Amino acid sequence: MLILAADTSGKQGSIALAECGTGGCAVVELVPLTGGTFSAQLVPQIAALLEKHGHCKSELGGFAVASGPGSFTGLRVGLAAIKALAEVLRQPIAAVSLLEAVASSGAARGRVLAALDAGRGEVYAGDYELGPDIPTHGRMHGERLLSREEFVAEAAGKAVVTPDAMLAEIARAAGIPVERIEYPNSGVIARLGWEHLKRGETVSPEELEANYIRHSDAEIFSKPAR
Numbered sequence: 001m002l003i004l005a006a007d008t009s010g011k012q013g014s015i016a017l018a019e020c021g022t023g024g025c026a027v028v029e030l031v032p033l034t035g036g037t038f039s040a041q042l043v044p045q046i047a048a049l050l051e052k053h054g055h056c057k058s059e060l061g062g063f064a065v066a067s068g069p070g071s072f073t074g075l076r077v078g079l080a081a082i083k084a085l086a087e088v089l090r091q092p093i094a095a096v097s098l099l100e101a102v103a104s105s106g107a108a109r110g111r112v113l114a115a116l117d118a119g120r121g122e123v124y125a126g127d128y129e130l131g132p133d134i135p136t137h138g139r140m141h142g143e144r145l146l147s148r149e150e151f152v153a154e155a156a157g158k159a160v161v162t163p164d165a166m167l168a169e170i171a172r173a174a175g176i177p178v179e180r181i182e183y184p185n186s187g188v189i190a191r192l193g194w195e196h197l198k199r200g201e202t203v204s205p206e207e208l209e210a211n212y213i214r215h216s217d218a219e220i221f222s223k224p225a226r
Contacts, residue, residue, distance in 0.1 A: 002019060
C-alpha cells in the first residue's frame with residue numbers, strides 16, 4: 001500500500017511517501033517543509049513528491065497525519081490537506097499522536113512517559129505502556145498538559161522519552177531514567193500510521209480532529225471571568 005504521511009505540528013514540518021506491506025513500511029522519500037509557511041508549500045510538495053516517484057494521487061491507499069499536540073495553525077493546515085485528499089480518494093486516515101511517535105521512537109519498554117516542551121513552563125506528556133516486541137504495539141493510559149513539577153511527579157516509576165534537552169535535564173536532575181531522541185518526523189508518522197491502518201484504527205475526514213491538549217489563547221481569554 002502506498003501511504004502519504006504529513007506532519008505540520010511544529011516549526012519544521014515534513015511529508016513522506018511510504019510503501020507499506022506485510023514486510024513493514026519503507027519510506028520512499030521524506031520532504032522537509034521549512035519556514036512555517038505550510039499552507040503555501042503542502043499541496044505543491046505533495047504533487048511534486050508523487051510525480052517524482054512516478055505515482056499519481058489515485059494510487060494512494062491511505063493517509064497518516066500527526067494530529068498533535070503542536071502549533072494550532074500548523075496542525076489545521078496539515079489536517080485540512082489530508083482531509084481533502086482522503087475525502088476525494090475515499091481512503092482511510094490514521095491520526096497519529098505526536099506523543100505516541102515520541103514514545104515509540106525510544107528504546108524503553110514497559111511504562112514510558114513521552115514528553116514535549118509545551119512552552120509557558122508546561123509539558124505535553126503521554127503515558128504509554130509498550131510491549132517488549134514491537135514498540136508500536138502499546139497502550140495509551142492518557143495524554144495531558146502538565147506543569148514541570150507535575151511532570152516530575154508523573155514520571156516517577158516510568159522511563160522518560162523526549163526530544164527536548166531541557167526536559168531531559170529536568171528528568172535527570174530528579175533521578176528519573178531518560179532517553180533523548182531525535183524529534184519525530186513524517187517518516188515515523190508513516191510507520192505508526194501503517195500500524196493503525198492494519199488494526200483498522202482509522203477516522204473519516206469528518207471525524208479527523210486536532211489533538212491540541214491545550215486550549216488556544218482565543219479560547220482561554222474569551223472565557224468570562226468569575
